Amino acid sequence: MEKDILNVDIKSMSKEQRAELLARLQQEEKDDRIARREAYEALRGEFLHEVKAKVEALVDDVRGFKKWLEEEVDGFTGVMKEYGQVKNGEQMTYTVVDGDFKLEVKGNKVKGFDERADMAAERLIDYLKRYMQRSDKGADDPMYQMAMTLLERNKMGDLDYKSISKLYELEDKFDGEYADIMRLFKEANVVQRNARNYYFWKRNPENGVWTRIEPSFCRL
Structure with missing residues (x-):
């Protein structure tokens, strides 16, 4: 169709034919814009669908890890109390080290209303x-x-x-x-609640310096 249009002698066309040709060109341009828009929207939908699926799976994994860690910390804290590795039953902050890995548990009371x-x-x-x-x-x-x-x-x-x-x-x-x-x-x-945060550290074997492991977009 484009070759036919290019080979047309516009000067030899009547006013009505020129109007028809212009209408055809405008329609083709409109159809092209619509096709590009539909292609873009399809790619956008596919892209965001994949991102959403991965983000939701990641959030579920992190939520599961947090729940698991809290339960494990509670259990290990009980062992530490029995072994005498915490000062008293109310101690909320301590650090556990094994080799080149360190877990720091920090607890504090948060005031509220x-x-x-x-x-x-x-x-x-x-x-x-x-x-x-x-x-x-x-x-x-x-x-x-x-x-x-x-x-x-x-x-x-x-x-x-x-x-x-x-x-x-x-x-x-x-x-x-x-x-x-x-x-x-x-x-x-009058309301207070206990907040507990976890910090992970790894020691560089070459210089012995501890570096915090921070699973965050802002830190990676």
């Missing part, structure tokens, strides 16, 4: 909106912006203990209602 903190957060947001409306600077008021930023939640949807603690320091910037809301936050700060 109960349901009263959600109530306090709602009251504070309402308070700050009213404060912003009274302020000459409106939403640009730095005190309003700072307090709202400190109320942002983490990826788990929880209020950040350190950020809320900084809100306490702003009491002298606001009135008694603000101080009352801060008291509710402080009363809600």
